Amino acid sequence: MRGRRMTVAGAVMATLAGTAVIGVQPAAGAARTDAGGRSQDDGTTRFQRQGITWHRCQTAPDDAIGKELDDAKAQCAEVTVPLDYSRPGGRTIKVAMSRLKATDPGRRRGALLYNPGGPGVPAMYLALKVKQVAPAVAARYDLIGMDPRFVGRSTPLNCKWPTVSIGSAGSDRRTFDRSVALARDLASRCAAHRDVLPHASTRNTARDMDVIRAALGEPKLSYLGSSYGTYLGEVYLQLFPRRADRVVLDSALNPDLFGPDLTRTAGPAAAAVLENWAAWAARHHDRHRLGATPAEVLATVDRINRAAARSPLRVGRHRVDSGVLPQLLWNVTAGDGDEAYAGFAADVQVLRDAARGVAVTPTPVLEQVLTGLSSPDAEGSASVQTAIQCADRDASRDPETYYRDIQAHRADEPLFGPLTRHLTPCSFWPTTPAEPPTRVRNDVPVLMVGATGDPAATYAGQRAAHRALTGSRLVTLRGAFRHTVYGGLFSPGNACVDSAVNRYLIDGVMPAADTTCSVIPASVKGGRGAGR
Missing domain, CATH: 3.40.50.1820 (Alpha/Beta hydrolase fold, catalytic domain)
Structure with missing residues (x-):
């Protein structure tokens, strides 16, 4: 989920069980005791x-x-x-x-x-x-x-997905429906693993940790x-x-939010990072020419966003539409140091010129991210990441709940809202969680x-x-x-x-x-x- 070498799929896609009082839950797979305090083997002792x-x-x-x-x-x-x-x-x-x-x-x-x-x-x-x-x-x-x-x-586990991300919901109903169809397709490709999918949960990984201990x-x-x-x-x-x-x-x-919809609350925080970068870019206007004030820098980003919504931008051999652009701009979250911010400014310069119709060559980071977003999920990292989230918590099975939420926030989260509030393949997942989410209170x-x-x-x-x-x-x-x-x-x-x-x-x-x-x-x- 970190660094300018990580794809945005990793960055975006890096609880109510038990009692209602502060305490701990019994752990399936943990040794239990009888009334006299003697250990009772629940079948896991041989692993330990x-x-x-x-x-x-x-x-x-x-x-x-x-x-x-x-x-x-x-x-x-x-x-x-x-x-x-x-x-x-x-x-x-x-x-x-x-x-x-x-x-x-x-x-x-x-x-x-x-x-x-x-x-x-x-x-x-x-x-x-x-x-x-x-x-x-x-x-x-x-x-x-x-x-x-x-x-x-x-x-x-590898579902052999043809892509690593469904991307943003985009600018309109058409782009939303297209990404929904992709999410449905990706979920169907994991159906062959339905025997193990419910057991990919964080709870089971925690139990594995205790076996190792x-x-x-x-x-x-x-x-x-x-x-x-x-x-x-x-x-x-x-x-x-x-x-x-x-x-x-x-x-x-x-801990009460982790699951398929975890990123839903991240849009305003990402926008705050963008604003912080914009202030930095304004101070370095003589070098990057993106705007002399933070407002001017943000206006440059907004023009890029509106241009991508009208028609895909040509960035080298790639096409950047409203479904892809927010993933590229999410790279502003890769770090807040001078080097990271300068690298992101170089990316925005390329995207600004592309939005003007100028022939551009992507920066090495843009080339790497765009290539990654258009490549198959060869190692299965995106599918197993999704499998873990789907095993931890149910997601709404109704795409309209996501569309209504995105539309309700288009004004206050125009750039990142369609990305962070979007559905995932968990809405069409072939299995449901084997256990309720973990209620963390201790x-x-x-x-x-x-x-x-x-x-x-x-x-x-x-x-x-x-x-x-x-x-x-x-x-x-x-x-x-x-x-x-x-x-x-x-x-x-x-x-x-x-x-x-x-x-x-x-x-x-x-x-x-x-x-x-x-x-x-x-x-x-x-x-x-x-x-x-």
């Missing part, structure tokens, strides 16, 4: 007690990711888990993981599992990034990267999750509150960090997660328009945020109360910040 056979990570001569893991002295393995935890004696699947052992074994405190987001993003390799940006954390923990079920090397011999599991990984962490905390050690959630999602200690201007994990959503997790502390990076804030993993680093996270993971010291960090411009000391 399985041995782990570690091996090299490279699987073939052209496996560059596996080679890099091997070069870093990582180990790889697979664990066996139930496809359906309510039937642990039935079909099983394999979940793959990597381990980077603590570099200071004498001071090792346990295992820390990292999930970078998605959903549908392989994480085995990305554990290396944590070691690179947080060596002090890597000294104290075995870093675990898990490819979630049906992702990457974990019994992969037990198989590793760890009484508790520490966790670092960002973006979608925060929702996975929230669900794990709800299902296994006593198994959680030190947990950090970076850019937390609202008081497990958690450290949360995030930015006020986050376009994907909106700050209102972060606050909602903070309220649901009553044992949490929230460190807020004010004035930042970026998604994820810790360690410079996917956005500029901030010393204040990093210090809070590292102090908690290494020393166990949680902030005494919610606190804030400030942003120093990226041109000063690499974007570091100071606490207030």
Whole structure:
């Protein structure tokens, strides 16, 4: 969901079960106790007690990711888990993981599992990034990267979609109906996997995490999750509150909204990022010539949008219509530093000229994104991302509910509303969720960090997660328009945020109360910040 190298399909498409009081839900697949406190095996003990056979990570001569893991002295393995935890004696699947052992074994405190987001993003390799940006954390923990079920090397699911995205609803009824037909077609292509689709849920991935914890011999599991990984962490905390050690959630999602319609509330936040960029572009008008004031820059974007609604823009060998353009403009959310904003300004320059009828050559980023949007979903990443969302929560099966919502917001969300409020293939999904959504309400200690201007994990959503997790502390990076804030993993680093996270993971010291960090411009000391 991050970076200018990620396609917008990944950026847009990166709960009411249980009791109504603060507490925890019973976890299917968790050991239960009788009235005397004695453990009762519900059929999952054999998975928790399985041995782990570690091996090299490279699987073939052209496996560059596996080679890099091997070069870093990582180990790889697979664990066996139930496809359906309510039937642990039935079909099983394999979940793959990597381990980077603590570099200071004498001071090792346990295992820390990292999930970078998605959903549908392989994480085995990305554990290396944590070691690179947080060596002090890597000294104290075995870093675990898990490819979630049906992702990457974990019994992969691929519906062989001919495209990665249905795009925006576009400018009128015709473009909306065309995208609805595409969504219906994509959903039908997953029907061959109807036996596994209901079990692709985040709840089951959280259960897989706990199998890994037990198989590793760890009484508790520490966790670092960002973006979608925060929702996975929230669900794990709800299902296994006593198994959680030190947990950090970076850019937390609202647990009551996660599912096919999660992006519905993201339009205003993305528009705020666009306005922040427009102010930057106006200050650099001498270089980019997009407008001398923020209003003039936004007017340039509006003219591009209106031109694409009239007829597709020619951008090199590509055609950019009202269904594609908002996906390109969503790239403004890729970062709020000078380099990212300058790159986006170059993209807008190309689109402005195309809207004027000038023959243009796309920037490398535009070429990459446009090529990706017109290419098949070869690795199945888009289809499995959708499968996870569809398994977590039902979506409306009536396309008209989405059309009415889009129309109701065309005036106040003219650019991003038709994209963020649009339906997904979940409206035509061949199966329904096997379980209700997870109602997250507990008081497990958690450290949360995030930015006020986050376009994907909106700050209102972060606050909602903070309220649901009553044992949490929230460190807020004010004035930042970026998604994820810790360690410079996917956005500029901030010393204040990093210090809070590292102090908690290494020393166990949680902030005494919610606190804030400030942003120093990226041109000063690499974007570091100071606490207030």
